[in-house]
Each structure stands twice: as C-alpha cells, then as structure tokens.
Amino acid sequence: xxxxxxxxxxxxxxxxxxxxxxxxxxxxxxxxxxxxxxxxxxxxxxxxxxxxxxxxxxxxxxxxxxxxxxxxxxxxxxxxxxxxxxxxxxxxxxxxxxxxxxxxxxxxxxxxxxxxxxxxxxxxxxxxxxxxxxxxxxxxxxxxxxxxxxxxxxxxxxxxxxxxxxxxxxxxxxxxxxxxxxxxxxxxxxxxxxxxxxxxxxxxxxxxxxxxxxxxxxxxxxxxxxxxxxxxxxxxxxxxxxxxxxxxxxxxxxxxxxxxxxxxxxxxxxxxxxxxxxxxxxxxxxxxxxxxxxxxxxxxxxxxxxxxxxxxxxxxxxxxxxxxxxxxxxxxxxxxxxxxxxxxxxxxxxxxxxxxxxxxxxxxxxxxxxxxxxxxxxxxxxxxxxxxxxxxxxxxxxxxxxxxxxxxxxxxxxxxxxxxxxxxxxxxxxxxxxxxxxxxxxxxxxxxxxxxxxxxxxxxxxxxxxxxxxxxxxxxxxxxxxxxxxxxxxxxxxxxxxxxxxxxxxxxxxxxxxxxxxxxxxxxxxxxxxxxxxxxxxxxxxxxxxxxxxxxxxxxxxxxxxxxxxxxxxxxxxxxxxxxxxxxxxxxxxxxxxxxxx
Amino acid sequence: xxxxxxxxxxxxxxxxxxxxxxxxxxxxxxxxxxxxxxxxxxxxxxxxxxxxxxxxxxxxxxxxxxxxxxxxxxxxxxxxxxxxxxxxxxxxxxxxxxxxxxxxxxxxxxxxxxxxxxxxxxxxxxxxxxxxxxxxxxxxxxxxxxxxxxxxxxxxxxxxxxxxxxxxxxxxxxxxxxxxxxxxxxxxxxxxxxxxxxxxxxxxxxxxxxxxxxxxxxxxxx
Numbered sequence: 001x002x003x004x005x006x007x008x009x010x011x012x013x014x015x016x017x018x019x020x021x022x023x024x025x026x027x028x029x030x031x032x033x034x035x036x037x038x039x040x041x042x043x044x045x046x047x048x049x050x051x052x053x054x055x056x057x058x059x060x061x062x063x064x065x066x067x068x069x070x071x072x073x074x075x076x077x078x079x080x081x082x083x084x085x086x087x088x089x090x091x092x093x094x095x096x097x098x099x100x101x102x103x104x105x106x107x108x109x110x111x112x113x114x115x116x117x118x119x120x121x122x123x124x125x126x127x128x129x130x131x132x133x134x135x136x137x138x139x140x141x142x143x144x145x146x147x148x149x150x151x152x153x154x155x156x157x158x159x160x161x162x163x164x165x166x167x168x169x170x171x172x173x174x175x176x177x178x179x180x181x182x183x184x185x186x187x188x189x190x191x192x193x194x195x196x197x198x199x200x201x202x203x204x205x206x207x208x209x210x211x212x213x214x215x216x217x218x219x220x221x222x223x224x225x226x227x228x229x230x231x232x233x234x235x236x237x238x239x240x241x242x243x244x245x246x247x248x249x250x251x252x253x254x255x256x257x258x259x260x261x262x263x264x265x266x267x268x269x270x271x272x273x274x275x276x277x278x279x280x281x282x283x284x285x286x287x288x289x290x291x292x293x294x295x296x297x298x299x300x301x302x303x304x305x306x307x308x309x310x311x312x313x314x315x316x317x318x319x320x321x322x323x324x325x326x327x328x329x330x331x332x333x334x335x336x337x338x339x340x341x342x343x344x345x346x347x348x349x350x351x352x353x354x355x356x357x358x359x360x361x362x363x364x365x366x367x368x369x370x371x372x373x374x375x376x377x378x379x380x381x382x383x384x385x386x387x388x389x390x391x392x393x394x395x396x397x398x399x400x401x402x403x404x405x406x407x408x409x410x411x412x413x414x415x416x417x418x419x420x421x422x423x424x425x426x427x428x429x430x431x432x433x434x435x436x437x438x439x440x441x442x443x444x445x446x447x448x449x450x451x452x453x454x455x456x457x458x459x460x461x462x463x464x465x466x467x468x469x470x471x472x473x474x475x476x477x478x479x480x481x482x483x484x485x486x487x488x489x490x491x492x493x494x495x496x497x498x499x500x501x502x503x504x505x506x507x508x509x510x511x512x513x514x515x516x517x518x519x520x521x522x523x524x525x526x527x528x529x530x531x532x533x534x535x536x537x538x539x540x541x542x543x544x545x546x547x548x549x550x551x552x553x554x555x556x557x558x559x560x561x562x563x564x565x566x567x568x569x570x571x572x573x574x575x576x577x578x579x580x581x582x583x584x585x586x587x588x589x590x591x592x593x594x595x596x597x598x
Numbered sequence: 599x600x601x602x603x604x605x606x607x608x609x610x611x612x613x614x615x616x617x618x619x620x621x622x623x624x625x626x627x628x629x630x631x632x633x634x635x636x637x638x639x640x641x642x643x644x645x646x647x648x649x650x651x652x653x654x655x656x657x658x659x660x661x662x663x664x665x666x667x668x669x670x671x672x673x674x675x676x677x678x679x680x681x682x683x684x685x686x687x688x689x690x691x692x693x694x695x696x697x698x699x700x701x702x703x704x705x706x707x708x709x710x711x712x713x714x715x716x717x718x719x720x721x722x723x724x725x726x727x728x729x730x731x732x733x734x735x736x737x738x739x740x741x742x743x744x745x746x747x748x749x750x751x752x753x754x755x756x757x758x759x760x761x762x763x764x765x766x767x768x769x770x771x772x773x774x775x776x777x778x779x780x781x782x783x784x785x786x787x788x789x790x791x792x793x794x795x796x797x798x799x800x801x802x803x804x805x806x807x808x809x810x811x812x813x814x815x816x817x818x819x820x
Contacts, residue, residue, distance in 0.1 A: 014734060014737055403734075403738075
C-alpha cells in the first residue's frame with residue numbers, strides 16, 4: 001500500500017453514483033446536505049422547478065441513491081438546512097424560498113410557513129399617486145407621476161410603482177388590469193421575493209448549533225429570523241445604492257459578531273456586519289459575479305466572475321490575487337476536510353472540470369459530464385467526505401474522497417502575497433539621523449544652493465547647445481558616418497558651390513545616396529536640383545560642383561531676402577534625410593549686381 | 599510483534615490494551631512446539647487458538663456479527679459504535695477464535711493493517727443495503743489485499759453480505775461481482791448473505807472459515 005502513489009497516479013475520488021437521467025435543474029442556491037431524518041444519515045436535498053405537470057416546483061431528497069420528491073407550490077429560489085432547536089433526535093429544518101414565502105420542512109413534512117413582511121409605501125410615493133389619481137383613474141399627468149416616482153429610491157417603491165417606472169408607456173394597462181382607483185394598503189405595498197438565503201450560527205460555532213436563517217430579498221432587504229418562532233430578529237438594507245442581491249454568504253455568530261457578504265447583480269459585493277443598518281460596498285468587479293464563498297478560517301472572499309477570472313479578496317475587500325481560468329467559473333464550493341484539517345475550494349468550470357484549490361494553488365482536478373451548476377461537499381450517508389455535483393443537464397454525481405487521499409500542500413506558497421515579502425527597509429543609522437537633523441536646521445541654505453547649482457547647470461547646457469548649433473558649416477551624421485562641407489566661390493550673381501562629401505566609415509563604402517538642393521525659386525536658381533552621388537569608398541571623399549545663380553529680383557532690398565540653400569543627402573529607401581545642411585549665401589556686391597546702372 | 603502492537607495502542611486505548619496483553623500471553627508459540635504437540639492439537643485433544651480479524655466499514659454490523667458468535671449468556675443487548683477495536687473470544691468446532699473487532703470508522707481504519715500479520719483469517723462485513731459506499735468497500739478491500747502482510751499469504755477471507763433483510767439490499771452475487779471477488783486467485787474466499795440481528799447465514803460462514811483454517815494449519819503441519 002503506497003499512499004503517495006495512490007494520490008498522485010489515480011484519482012483521489014471514488015465514483016459512488018452517477019444518475020444521468022435525474023433531470024435535476026438545481027441552482028447554486030437551491031441545494032444542501034442535511035441529516036433529514038435525524039438518524040445520522042446524510043441526505044442531499046435540492047430544489048428545482050422542473051415539474052412535468054403544472055407550475056410549481058419540487059424538492060428532491062436523496063437518501064443514499066434513492067430519491068424522494070416533495071411538491072412545492074412555486075418555483076424555488078433558495079434552499080437552506082439548519083437546526084432549529086436542541087431537541088433530541090436532532091432533526092434539521094429544510095427551508096425553501098418560493099417567491100416571498102419561506103416554506104420550512106422537517107423530516108420531509110411541512111413544518112412552518114413564513115412570509116416576508118410587506119412594507120408600507122413611502123409618503124413621497126403616496127403623495128405622487130394621490131396627485132395622479134385625484135382626477136379619476138388614468139387621467140392625471142403621466143410624466144409628472146413618473147418623474148415623482150423616480151425621485152423615490154427604487155427598492156422602496158411599491159410593486160406597482162416599480163412596474164410604472166420600468167415601463168412608463170404601459171401605465172394605463174397596469175392600472176386598469178388591477179382596477180386601481182385609490183390608494184389602499186392592499187394594492188400599494190412594497191413586497192419583494194426572496195433572492196437568496198444563508199444561515200448564521202446563533203450562539204456558538206458548533207457544527208450542530210442552532211442557526212438563524214438569513215433572507216435577502218430582491219429589493220435589497222436582509223432579514224435575520226429567529227429559528228424557533230420565525231419572527232424577524234434583525235432587519236437591514238444591503239446597500240445605500242440600488243442593489244439586487246443574488247448570493248449571500250455569512251460568517252460568525254449572531255449573538256457575538258458576524259459579517260455577511262452579499263453579491264449583487266450590480267457587480268459589487270456588500271459587507272454587512274452586526275448592528276449595521278445598511279451594508280457597505282467593499283468589492284467592485286468589472287464583470288458580473290458568478291459565485292461567491294467565504295473561507296471560514298481567515299474570512300477570505302473568493303469570487304468567480306464571468307470573464308473567467310477567480311478573484312480572492314481579504315475580508316476588508318483588498319484584492320489578494322486573481323487567476324485567469326481556462327473556462328467560465330460556474331460555481332464554487334468549500335471543501336473542509338476535517339481529518340487533514342484543511343479547507344479547500346472547489347471551482348466548477350463550464351467545460352465540466354472541477355478544480356480544487358488550496359489558496360491560489362490548484363491541488364487536484366476532476367471532471368464531470370457536463371457543466372456543473374452546483375457543487376456541495378459534506379456528509380452523504382455514512383460517508384463524511386462526499387462531493388455532490390449537479391450539472392446543468394440534470395446529471396447528479398456523488399463522489400467520495402478516498403480515505404488515503406492526500407493533497408500535496410506547500411504551506412509557504414499559500415501565504416497571502418502581502419505577507420510573504422517584507423520591504424527591504426534599512427535600519428536607521430546614526431549617520432542617517434545626523435543628516436536628517438542637519439537637513440532640518442539648514443533647510444533654506446541647502447535649498448538655495450541646490451537651486452543655484454541647478455540654474456548654473458541649465459545655463460551650461462544651453463550654452464553648449466548654442467555652441468554646437470553655430471559651430472562650423474560641417475555637419476555630420478553619426479549614424480551613417482558621413483560628413484558634408486560646402487565652399488561658396490565667386491562674387492555673384494553666379495556662385496559656384498563645391499560640396500565635399502566625406503565617408504568616415506572605416507570599412508564600409510557608402511552608396512545609393514542622392515543630394516537634393518532646396519532653394520527658393522523666386523530668388524535663386526540651381527544648375528541642378530537633384531544629383532546622384534556615386535559610391536564613395538571608405539575613408540575617401542567626393543566633390544560635387546553646383547552653380548547657384550542669384551536672380552536679383554529686388555536689388556534694393558538685397559539684404560532682406562532669405563539667402564539660404566538647403567542641402568539634403570537622402571537615401572531612396574527612407575523618407576528621412578541622412579544628412580541636412582544649411583548654406584548661407586553671401587550677399588551680392590551691388591556694383592556687380594547691376595552692371596547696367598553702374 | 600503483538601507486543602509492539604500493544605505499545606502502539608497503549609497511548610490511545612489504555613483500557614483495551616490490557617485485554618490484548620493478557621490474551622497474547624496465552625497464545626501458544628507455534629514455532630517452538632514439537633511435532634507431537636501439534637499432532638495432539640489437530641486431533642482435538644487440546645484446543646487450537648486462532649486469530650481472526652473482523653473488518654468492514656462503519657455501521658456494517660461487525661460488532662453485531664461477533665456478538666452473535668458468542669455464547670447466549672455472554673451477549674450484549676445493545677451494540678454501540680466501536681472505538682479503536684475490541685477483542686472477543688468464541689469457539690467453533692473445537693477451534694478457539696479470538697476475534698479482533700476493528701472499528702470501521704474512517705479515522706480508525708488505519709489501525710487495521712497493524713493486525714494483518716498475526717491473523718489466521720479475515721472476516722469482512724459489508725452492509726449490503728449501502729449501495730452508495732460499495733465503492734468505498736472495494737477501495738478498502740483492494741488496500742487490504744495489496745498490503746504486504748496479506749498479499750503473499752494464503753489467508754481465508756470470509757465476506758458477510760450483512761443486512762440481507764433490508765429491502766434495498768443487494769444480493770451476495772451482486773456484491774461479489776461489484777467487489778471483483780472473482781479476481782482473488784491466491785486466497786480462498788467465501789461470501790454469505792447474513793442477518794446479524796437474527797443470526798441467519800452466520801453459522802454457514804463461520805463453518806467455512808473453520809474448515810479453511812483447519813486445512814491451512816494441517817497443510818503447514820504436514
């Protein structure tokens with residue numbers, strides 16, 4: 001029996017049961033593991049709306065491999081299992097949220113029903129409706145009504161108000177269909193379906209302790225219920241801004257301290273702590289969130305987003321790491337393995353892969369047929385470490401972790417990033433203290449001398465620049481190692497300009513060059529504007545002779561004309577000139593310029 | 599070897615280890631016995647003592663099975679989950695059995711392998727109504743058969759497909775097929791459906807076991 005060999009070569013999971021024809025369309029929120037009958041035999045409970053007959057839903061209880069269906073009056077949105085009391089035998093309650101009603105079952109039998117309290121509408125909304133309805137039904141000014149309703153916070157609006165806001169054009173049909181003529185408590189109320197649920201331990205952190213159910217409604221209200229009589233113990237808002245919760249995870253103890261993370265459809269995660277009346281946004285994501293979990297030991301928040309990224313944040317919302325996954329993250333699940341005393345995270349991917357992470361390190365991988373829609377881990381039957389997966393196609397898969405399975409964990413690698421490397425700060429030496437003291441005492445002098453030096457340095461730099469600008473007519477290209485020099489001969493109006501091209505390269509000849517002369521045609525005329533330069537061997541030079549004639553357009557203002565000739569050495573293949581030079585033409589002698597007058 | 603074992607367990611189960619110690623002191627040293635003594639034993643003049651290991655997953659009925667083998671007046675009325683292991687003694691056809699009733703709980707299954715060396719036979723109890731964990735049974739059986747103290751020995755293995763009265767119970771044939779018992783070539787094995795609550799099927803199984811152990815000892819002795 002080689003343990004390490006077992007865990008590396010073959011799978012760590014035993015395939016216990018796979019039902020491809022289960023047709024279970026369970027969601028992330030509608031599945032739980034519970035000891036339904038209180039006999040220590042773990043059952044898998046899932047709810048879906050996949051009914052062959054009429055509208056409604058069903059709750060399926062897997063006891064071992066045999067399934068048992070219980071019909072629900074409406075489509076379920078969330079399911080939780082929790083202990084309501086300490087009476088022996090310990091039978092947990094299964095609570096299923098259908099619309100705004102919570103149905104509680106015990107031992108597969110209906111036990112209790114709880115309705116989310118409907119809130120009265122705000123005075124602002126009442127006033128706006130009164131203004132609209134005073135002239136009789138559907139005769140008031142629609143635009144002013146919509147405007148007035150928009151001023152009210154969306155999740156505080158009545159159900160009718162919300163409908164009107166979302167579709168202002170259908171205001172008549174909305175009112176007519178309900179026969180609304182005046183404001184009554186029965187017609188105008190603020191009600192919202194339960195979007196997601198979680199449980200919160202009431203007084204101790206024991207695994208079998210009594211838990212309070214926590215409901216989050218579509219309108220952004222959080223209700224914490226008493227597990228015994230199902231009255232509202234605490235009520236809060238998800239956030240100040242409009243938020244539609246769809247996932248909630250809690251950590252802590254209701255009577256001591258707790259924190260709840262609520263993922264909202266508005267791409268943010270709100271934090272709600274004990275005694276807070278409204279939550280606070282701690283995480284803002286770029287893309288929609290697909291699933292969220294909190295690790296129990298350090299309170300880290302792990303989030304999968306639809307851009308195939310798995311994020312991890314601290315409990316205060318600081319980002320620790322993010323991993324780009326190969327496929328879309330569909331669901332997450334905590335895997336607490338007690339005998340190894342570790343908590344892993346299962347990440348279900350769209351292509352049917354389930355990756356198991358310890359921190360940011362992938363320690364195991366397994367796959368299921370189809371994309372997993374919900375993963376649960378816990379006690380199933382007599383087996384403590386069972387992994388249950390339901391795929392979007394409705395396949396139910398039970399897997400059991402091998403007793404001998406080990407996960408190669410390297411603890412040092414899994415430390416959060418910000419702790420792993422301390423900043424290399426030097427110690428404060430005596431010299432450092434001395435210098436800082438001196439800096440404090442003579443701060444003004446030091447600043448002035450520094451400024452003086454800086455100005456001097458700038459002046460020097462400017463001087464050097466001017467020097468190079470005006471120094472000589474010789475221009476050289478350092479890259480190509482070619483130099484041009486010009487000589488102007490003659491008195492005018494016809495000048496002879498001799499260019500001397502030097503190849504300063506030691507071994508390479510220069511070829512394929514052309515010379516372009518650029519002059520203002522109004523004043524000057526060249527004998528030729530484009531001259532091809534033959535190959536210049538390394539170390540030698542080539543002379544080009546050009547005649548430039550002054551046209552003598554305006555002899556009186558001779559000095560004013562721009563007397564320059566621009567020379568460009570170009571290569572045909574490139575647009576930038578290899579070399580450019582400027583030649584200042586000498587002013588013409590007036591006597592020579594106009595011999596006729598003289 | 600048994601002494602080493604006892605020291606291992608002392609730390610965990612102090613109250614159990616005394617029983618174990620006391621018992622081991624009574625085990626005859628086969629190796630040092632003369633041929634005459636052996637002959638005497640096999641003729642039934644003196645009772646032979648053999649060790650059997652009772653293993654299986656938790657809640658499969660190991661303690662209940664062992665309880666059934668005991669005399670009427672020694673039986674306990676209520677069976678509780680075994681912690682660690684328990685030592686029980688019973689007789690069958692002039693053979694004194696000492697059964698090591700191991701705990702089947704996941705965290706105690708590590709203890710099983712310490713007893714493989716000294717046992718003359720293995721009783722593997724299976725909950726035939728627990729279809730979900732049949733894979734776990736197979737995994738544990740494979741680990742047992744691959745263990746160096748087992749794999750090269752000709753040990754008789756008796757399987758009890760227990761809880762045959764349950765309505766979702768699998769037949770012994772199906773369990774044998776699911777566990778791949780037909781692949782066990784080098785060891786004699788036998789599977790019998792049983793109901794440890796009534797004692798049904800137990801006698802048949804233990805008689806087979808007695809016969810097998812007798813044969814093996816005779817073969818060794820000759």
